[in-house]
Amino acid sequence: MDHNAIENAAALIKRSKKTAALTGAGVSTESGIPDFRGKDGLWSRYDPFEYGTLGAFLNNPPKIWQMLAELLDVVDAKPNGGHLGLTSLEEMGLLAGIITQNIDSLHQKSGSINVVEFHGSMESFTCIDCGKKHLLQYVRETTLPPSCRSCGNILKPDIVFFDEMIPESVLQETQELLAGTELLLVAGTSCQVQPAARIPYQIYKSGGKIIEINLEPELNGLATVSLQGSFAAVMEKLVTQLNE
Numbered sequence: 661m662d663h664n665a666i667e668n669a670a671a672l673i674k675r676s677k678k679t680a681a682l683t684g685a686g687v688s689t690e691s692g693i694p695d696f697r698g699k700d701g702l703w704s705r706y707d708p709f710e711y712g713t714l715g716a717f718l719n720n721p722p723k724i725w726q727m728l729a730e731l732l733d734v735v736d737a738k739p740n741g742g743h744l745g746l747t748s749l750e751e752m753g754l755l756a757g758i759i760t761q762n763i764d765s766l767h768q769k770s771g772s773i774n775v776v777e778f779h780g781s782m783e784s785f786t787c788i789d790c791g792k793k794h795l796l797q798y799v800r801e802t803t804l805p806p807s808c809r810s811c812g813n814i815l816k817p818d819i820v821f822f823d824e825m826i827p828e829s830v831l832q833e834t835q836e837l838l839a840g841t842e843l844l845l846v847a848g849t850s851c852q853v854q855p856a857a858r859i860p861y862q863i864y865k866s867g868g869k870i871i872e873i874n875l876e877p878e879l880n881g882l883a884t885v886s887l888q889g890s891f892a893a894v895m896e897k898l899v900t901q902l903n904e
Contacts, residue, residue, distance in 0.1 A: 662887075662888075665887055666894075666897050666898060668884075669871045669887055669901075672843055672885065673749070673902060676842045677840070678840050679755050679756060679844070680755070680756050680758070680837050680845070681755060681844070681847060682758075682759045682851075682856070683848055684761045684847070684848045684849025684851075684853075685697075685761070685762060685848060685849065686848025686849060686875065687742050687743065687762070688734075688737065688740075688764055689848075689891075690890060690891060691739060691766055692737050693764055702727065706727045709822075711727045714821040714823050714824045715823055717816060717821060721788075721816075725805035728817060731763070731782055731819075732782065734782055735782050735796060737766060739769050739770035740766075740891065740892045741893075741895060742847070742848075742890075742891030742892040742894070743770035743772070744895075745895025745896060746770070746845075746847075747767075747770045747771040750773060754902065757774030757837045758774065758775045758776065759778055759838075760776070760778060761778050762777075763777070763780055763817075765777075765783055774837070776830060776834050777830070778826065779826075779856075780817070781818055781819065782818075783796050783818075784796065784817075784818045785798075785806065785818060786815065787813050787814075787816075788813060788814055789808065789811055789814075790811045792808055792809070794806070794809065834859070843868060843870070844863040844869075845871050846870055846871070846872050846873070847895075848891055860879060864882050869884040870883045870885075871886075871887065872885070872886045872887065873887045873889075873891060873894045873895070875890065
């Protein structure tokens, strides 16, 4: 890992009046959660167009729950050093908040406070008929596919399927966090999934700077500094540098 790049990134963070982070699946792989698109990921075993749309869920909920049952385990994962590093930045007053595309709640488990779950979370579920919400513990204690305690209809996890719109409240939270942001940390994402993929371009076009943390550079032409390496290792070095 290039020490000069770490020093440059730390200097950018110290100078920034407001810094936010955008994270993707790559930040959770070190916690044992495979990237959805990786060779061991969910989409290597399930066709995303057959299983990953709301239309497919509404048409045949029991079928889609065969896949969703595997996702119940992601919330058992533990935060890694990278998650803890972002929490440290927030505690140091150097990070305003995190926008995550992940549904594993690992940022909150590591202690981060201001987290926008752009694609939702596997921690709660909503009845597709009456709208009653249920927590994960209820779903784990009942027979799959889970049914609503109030009306008996099927429950949908509070995650965003491919053909769903991002909730307006989430979009508003995102824009509130991005307002005035001078520096964006982009970690563990290739920024290919819309509309989250537009976030780095929004910051770039507004004159902000971008620090990329990925195993391989993905934001060529956008990133001011690219930190190549594992999320945990990079964040550990970055936090150490910021504390010097």
